[in-house]
Structures are given as structure tokens and as C-alpha cells.
Amino acid sequence: MGEIKKIVCRSCGAEWECMTGCGMLHGRLEWVADLYEEDIRKEIRSLLGERQFVPFTFAYQLSYCKSCGNIGSVPVLRLEEDGREYTGSCRQCGQKTELVEAIEKTPCPMCHATVLEMEETGHWD
Ligand SMILES: [Zn+2]
Numbered sequence: 001m002g003e004i005k006k007i008v009c010r011s012c013g014a015e016w017e018c019m020t021g022c023g024m025l026h027g028r029l030e031w032v033a034d035l036y037e038e039d040i041r042k043e044i045r046s047l048l049g050e051r052q053f054v055p056f057t058f059a060y061q062l063s064y065c066k067s068c069g070n071i072g073s074v075p076v077l078r079l080e081e082d083g084r085e086y087t088g089s090c091r092q093c094g095q096k097t098e099l100v101e102a103i104e105k106t107p108c109p110m111c112h113a114t115v116l117e118m119e120e121t122g123h124w125d
């Protein structure tokens with residue numbers, strides 16, 4: 001089950017709601033593949049064509065987009081065998097995003113103050 005996180009800026013009051021973790025549908029690699037753009041989807045599918053079982057971990061993680069300033073969540077898939085990682089792009093502008101390591105060190109995209117806080121508001125699956 002995944003968690004819904006609310007990110008709030010204590011300086012300007014901006015708010016974002018983000019889904020993190022993973023849901024029931026993400027237990028199979030072919031379903032996870034559908035979350036990505038065509039070229040990545042093809043790569044994952046071809047891997048599945050070669051092998052019976054591909055070990056992986058998957059979760060939505062908080063991300064920060066430098067291009068449009070959006071805070072959101074992106075799908076992060078890691079293949080256990082070779083450590084390859086696939087990170088989804090910004091849902092708002094389609095650019096590459098950076099994963100948020102620590103929200104308290106991430107500047108607010110609206111006012112640039114480093115006073116973001118995170119609350120857990122619920123669950124999804
Ligand atoms: Zn702010």
C-alpha cells in the first residue's frame with residue numbers, strides 16, 4: 001500500500017499532494033512498464049521476453065522538477081540484477097526530475113525558501 005504525502009511550504013503556503021510507495025498493481029513488471037514512455041517500455045518488455053523472472057523493486061518517490069518547479073512523485077524502477085534504474089519524468093512538463101532526498105533541504109519552487117514540510121495524509125492502493 002502506498003502513502004499520500006502532503007508537502008507544505010511554511011513560508012508561502014504552497015501545497016502539493018504526492019503519492020509515494022507502490023500499489024497492488026505494481027507487483028508485476030509488465031504493469032510497471034506501462035508507466036513509462038515508449039522506449040523504456042520496449043526495453044523492459046524485451047527483458048521479460050528473454051527471461052521467466054526478472055527481480056525488481058518499484059515505488060513512487062518524491063521528485064522535484066528543476067524545469068517547471070513542480071513537486072510530485074515519479075515511478076522509480078530498479079532491476080536487481082544489474083542495478084539499472086528507470087525514473088519517470090515530470091508529469092507536468094515531461095522533463096527529467098530529481099528525486100527528493102530530504103524535503104527539509106529542498107527549496108520551495110514558488111518562493112525558494114527552504115522551509116518545506118511533509119505530512120502523511122492517507123493511503124492508496
Ligand atoms: Zn514557498
Ligand SMILES: [Zn+2]
Nearest residue numbers: 065068090093
Ligand atoms: Zn516539470
